[in-house]
Amino acid sequence: MTERPSEIVKFDNVGLRYGTDAEVLSDVSFTLFPGSFYFLTGASGAGKTSLLKLLYLAQRPSRGSIRMFGKDMITLPRGRLPDFRRRLGVVFQNFRLVQHLSAFDNVALPLRLAGTDEAKVQRSVGDMLEWVGLSHRMHAIPETMSGGEQQRVAIARAVIARPQVLIADEPTGNVDPEMALKLLRLFEALNHRVGTTVIVATHDVHLLKKVPDSLIMRLNKGRLSDPTGALRYPPAPKSKPAATGSRTDSLGAAK
Amino acid sequence: MSAPPVPEEVGQELGLGPVKEVTTILAPPARLSGPIPWVIAILIALVVIAAAGGLSLRNLADNARADLADAVTVQIIEAGLDDRTAQTEAAATALGAHPLVTSVRVVPETELQALLEPWLGVSVASDNVPIPALIDVELSRSASTDELAQLQSALDTALEPLGGEARVDAQSQWLRPVYDALSALQYLALALITLVSIATASAVWLAARNAFINHRETVEIVHLLGGTDAQVTRIFERSVLREAAFGAVIGLLVGLAALWLLGQQFASLDSGMVSSGGLALTDWLIIAAIPVGGVMLALITGRITIGYALRSML
Numbered sequence: 242m243t244e245r246p247s248e249i250v251k252f253d254n255v256g257l258r259y260g261t262d263a264e265v266l267s268d269v270s271f272t273l274f275p276g277s278f279y280f281l282t283g284a285s286g287a288g289k290t291s292l293l294k295l296l297y298l299a300q301r302p303s304r305g306s307i308r309m310f311g312k313d314m315i316t317l318p319r320g321r322l323p324d325f326r327r328r329l330g331v332v333f334q335n336f337r338l339v340q341h342l343s344a345f346d347n348v349a350l351p352l353r354l355a356g357t358d359e360a361k362v363q364r365s366v367g368d369m370l371e372w373v374g375l376s377h378r379m380h381a382i383p384e385t386m387s388g389g390e391q392q393r394v395a396i397a398r399a400v401i402a403r404p405q406v407l408i409a410d411e412p413t414g415n416v417d418p419e420m421a422l423k424l425l426r427l428f429e430a431l432n433h434r435v436g437t438t439v440i441v442a443t444h445d446v447h448l449l450k451k452v453p454d455s456l457i458m459r460l461n462k463g464r465l466s467d468p469t470g471a472l473r474y475p476p477a478p479k480s481k482p483a484a485t486g487s488r489t490d491s492l493g494a495a496k
Numbered sequence: 497m498s499a500p501p502v503p504e505e506v507g508q509e510l511g512l513g514p515v516k517e518v519t520t521i522l523a524p525p526a527r528l529s530g531p532i533p534w535v536i537a538i539l540i541a542l543v544v545i546a547a548a549g550g551l552s553l554r555n556l557a558d559n560a561r562a563d564l565a566d567a568v569t570v571q572i573i574e575a576g577l578d579d580r581t582a583q584t585e586a587a588a589t590a591l592g593a594h595p596l597v598t599s600v601r602v603v604p605e606t607e608l609q610a611l612l613e614p615w616l617g618v619s620v621a622s623d624n625v626p627i628p629a630l631i632d633v634e635l636s637r638s639a640s641t642d643e644l645a646q647l648q649s650a651l652d653t654a655l656e657p658l659g660g661e662a663r664v665d666a667q668s669q670w671l672r673p674v675y676d677a678l679s680a681l682q683y684l685a686l687a688l689i690t691l692v693s694i695a696t697a698s699a700v701w702l703a704a705r706n707a708f709i710n711h712r713e714t715v716e717i718v719h720l721l722g723g724t725d726a727q728v729t730r731i732f733e734r735s736v737l738r739e740a741a742f743g744a745v746i747g748l749l750v751g752l753a754a755l756w757l758l759g760q761q762f763a764s765l766d767s768g769m770v771s772s773g774g775l776a777l778t779d780w781l782i783i784a785a786i787p788v789g790g791v792m793l794a795l796i797t798g799r800i801t802i803g804y805a806l807r808s809m810l
């Protein structure tokens with residue numbers, strides 16, 4: 242990577258409607274800055290998943306402009322989408338595991354699609370499954386796994402290829418608070434040590450407090466509130482608005 | 497709690513993933529799904545039989561034409577034995593002088609009687625029952641209608657002083673309807689093969705579309721994880737290839753078994769005409785190419801179908 246864009250994602254007046262229904266997202270404008278940690282909150286039906294779908298390129302907006310990695314996503318031909326999707330890691334709200342593949346093969350999928358050497362696949366996937374506590378369930382297919390187990394497989398799959406942006410839709414909805422914290426630590430580790438931009442949609446207000454220098458995006462009936470402007474303007478260099486020094490230190494230490 | 501593992505850097509080149517691993521993405525490879533392999537097997541068997549039939553008919557027609565087209569028979573119908581002998585000699589002389597004729601053979605009376613015996617009884621005396629004299633004539637090449645007419649008029653001129661009459665029978669003339677029937681049958685075989693090919697393509701199209709619909713969720717996931725259309729297409733190609741190859745092999749075996757049975761039936765007829773319809777090495781090569789062609793047709797159809805389906809997705 243030669244130069245890192247100062248903004249990794251930029252939404253401008255984005256609107257989304259499904260079919261001829263009313264807009265589920267209206268005038269959504271925000272910027273994601275590299276290496277930042279975001280929470281996306283809002284009532285059920287507020288449009289969190291819809292916004293994330295635009296972000297992980299599963300959906301095109303009805304209006305507005307979306308730029309990612311410095312490229313206009315609206316005019317991007319579909320043949321170029323894989324290139325951008327491979328820079329993203331996604332935890333889908335309903336997991337979307339491939340039903341006839343084992344936990345191992347599901348987690349390995351992004352690596353294999355990227356043509357990663359098989360020895361490396363075996364090693365990375367093995368480590369990751371061990372860390373999410375699923376080594377013993379490696380050969381199980383999703384159907385035979387609990388909701389929490391499936392969720393952990395989904396998370397492992399999202400982070401396995403070391404994405405530049407991690408997009409997680411309710412990633413801790415099916416696990417106990419202890420596991421939720423552990424998974425959050427995985428996201429933070431990626432954020433701190435690799436500089437991955439993380440965006441986590443969640444209902445869980447307790448979670449928000451666990452990442453001190455995170456930014457909160459609040460959706461209300463399809464509209465994004467940004468009272469401080471933190472979602473539009475870049476954070477102060479090497480620091481985050483309202484962030485303590487500890488965050489900067491750990492980032493610096495990792496580099 | 498141990499430190500979370502931070503995944504290693506992954507090459508982001510948009511190459512195709514390793515074939516073996518990526519293609520396990522669809523349903524388990526060992527299982528043949530649905531009736532498609534069997535439909536393909538039936539269709540390939542039909543093509544094998546139709547093609548073998550068509551090729552065999554072609555050989556039959558070619559051989560028969562080669563045997564018969566350059567020969568004619570001349571008949572001399574005259575009740576009186578002496579007159580008949582005289583006329584036959586005159587006719588033979590006239591024929592021998594003709595440039596197109598390479599050999600003339602008067603069929604001996606005994607041979608004629610042997611031929612007629614089954615129909616007319618043992619003691620046929622040519623005095624009692626007048627039988628025509630026959631002359632087998634071989635031509636240097638197959639004669640046109642005009643040339644046959646020339647031959648006829650040469651005979652007429654030769655026999656006129658003797659008050660006799662000869663008739664030229666070109667075997668190719670009376671065999672023409674047979675040839676026409678044979679070539680009609682060959683066209684029928686071709687038409688059958690075309691129709692069956694269309695049916696095969698349709699079956700594959702339906703199957704590929706169904707497979708795509710059944711695996712749509714998987715395809716979407718693969719897309720969202722950064723899979724390319726080429727990778728998705730290849731996954732489907734693999735399963736089409738597997739099913740079509742299975743069907744083609746079974747179809748070929750069934751078709752060959754049917755041909756062998758038919759062959760046994762015809763062989764017991766012990767007819768010269770049938771044995772000349774046997775298949776040559778090149779014919780067998782054509783038949784062996786049918787399953788290969790079927791698999792290729794299935795692959796191309798599958799690829800086009802999946803390509804279309806993919807274009808409707810983001």
Ligand SMILES: Nc1ncnc2c1ncn2[C@@H]1O[C@H](COP(=O)(O)OP(=O)(O)OP(=O)(O)O)[C@@H](O)[C@H]1O
Pocket residue numbers: 259262265283284285286287288289290291292334
């Ligand atoms: N595919 C779709 N077709 C039509 N309407 C949809 C579709 N997906 C979502 N919606 C509607 O869009 C609105 C926002 O849905 P969305 O899933 O984005 O909400 P959410 O904030 O993720 O909710 P939750 O917290 O329950 O997951 C809802 O009113 C929903 O009914």
Ligand SMILES: [Mg+2]
Pocket residue numbers: 289290291334410
């Ligand atoms: Mg949602």
